[in-house]
Amino acid sequence: MIGIDWGTTSFRAFRIARDGSIRDRRAGQRGIMNIPDGRFAETLRDEIGPWLAAGEDRVLLSGMIGSRQGWKEAPYVPCPAGAPELAAALVDIPFDWGKVKLVPGLSAADEAGVAEVMRGEETQVVGVLAAIGGSGLACLPGTHSKWARVEDGRIVGFATHMTGETFSALRGHTILSRMMSEGPADGAPFDAGVQRSGDPGGLLHHIFGVRALTLAGRLAETGSAAYLSGILVGHEVRAALAGMAGAVVHVIGAPDLTSLYARAISACGAYAERHDGEAAARGHALIGEHAAWA
């Protein structure tokens, strides 16, 4: 079968063997924002035509392609949900060269009743269910990081943290930007920021320390963005792990980002297991197994 993680700005396709292994892969910038006039069918045929010609005819699409801005809207499935529930709610799309189905996103409410949604991440979490082994935590870091709780092989709830976007806004549009120059994202300043996030005083006080420490010459301008990033990621991780010291967190994403989060998680007293974005393909395979392809 074919699994496609089709997001706002990226397109990643996997040709998946019957045993779940990846036979081939394609990736590019043809995210839904970059496709003019709703030409999703043409784009899809263009991208995976050779695989279809080679005999594949089952295609699962996950991600923002199933949103209102995408090809067709696939209504959110409420948590708890795992591969069987997602497979039961797949949305068929007419396509002349194969059977195409959309994986729906998930909805949940946090402990205060605030609604949460995800689209695309659910497939990646399903892809690491075997590694989670029943119950555990998954973290998908990024602009809007998601933390999902898994129980008995199903996602029971999740929460979004606006960490990446807050970092960009603070870095680009506050007094802190004046004291930052290019430098490595990891290393000692990142670790110091994570450490700082455990002190009293709160996030809004800690971030001002970027300025204070740089002015005092205790933080290099090449390290100040990493220090800010460490403070924010540290606050995210501590809040998401509250009351779960010693937990194992399955971190899914691009290696540079999962590496940072693994450092922070480990500094905050938990254990991190890293997975790359091909978790999506394993999710497609598992959901595809439960689907009615008729």
Place this chain on the structure above:
Amino acid sequence: MIGIDWGTTSFRAFRIARDGSIRDRRAGQRGIMNIPDGRFAETLRDEIGPWLAAGEDRVLLSGMIGSRQGWKEAPYVPCPAGAPELAAALVDIPFDWGKVKLVPGLSAADEAGVAEVMRGEETQVVGVLAAIGGSGLACLPGTHSKWARVEDGRIVGFATHMTGETFSALRGHTILSRMMSEGPADGAPFDAGVQRSGDPGGLLHHIFGVRALTLAGRLAETGSAAYLSGILVGHEVRAALAGMAGAVVHVIGAPDLTSLYARAISACGAYAERHDGEAAARGHALIGEHAAWA
């Protein structure tokens, strides 16, 4: 005497009677950023000439006028410091029409050893020492809010929270800005944000709720900026008050801002007493009493 709170963008002058009462006041936009070619002496004479002509000859300047970007740099005085310590460190400025002295700023280190400085706020805090009555907390809300601890009539330490600037960056430069329209800064959405800041999940999760609640129709676009503000102010207040439930906080500043902070402080289990910006004049009077005018 004459007391002047001379900041980056504003200039506020007070003619102060011997008993500390304000006889006259002037205010305008002639902050240090708006004065070309270092023409501070000319600006000062222009602003307070009539008072000098009427017989005043003692002038205290506080605020960024004493910074490297100002008229002359007045080195920071380390905490603990009150009116006598500030008066002993006044910096004379040559001025042909009267005796002019700069009030120095204060420096401190927070519990983690991170350096903190303030310039101008120390004079306002000194101005409310009588209301504090020995020991207590002062809060000066704003772009960079300051929280100062007073013991036995001296400022023993303080911390900066980057609340106002973080609000502007998030409001102007993230996905949240799309769901905000003009509306009142206070009212139920602000209070709901303050309440939300007490939930588990952390600041970076709470702020994403602005989007979730607005999309779900549970928060009006005219209220979403106030809700975001409530979340941030609530986090600031809770962190600054940690372990001090029932404290009295002396909030100093413009009425719209002290009103918001008083709501938040009271919702977080402490008591707020509000003071306006004329606290600066009372600070000038008290520091002026201790000064050696020769």
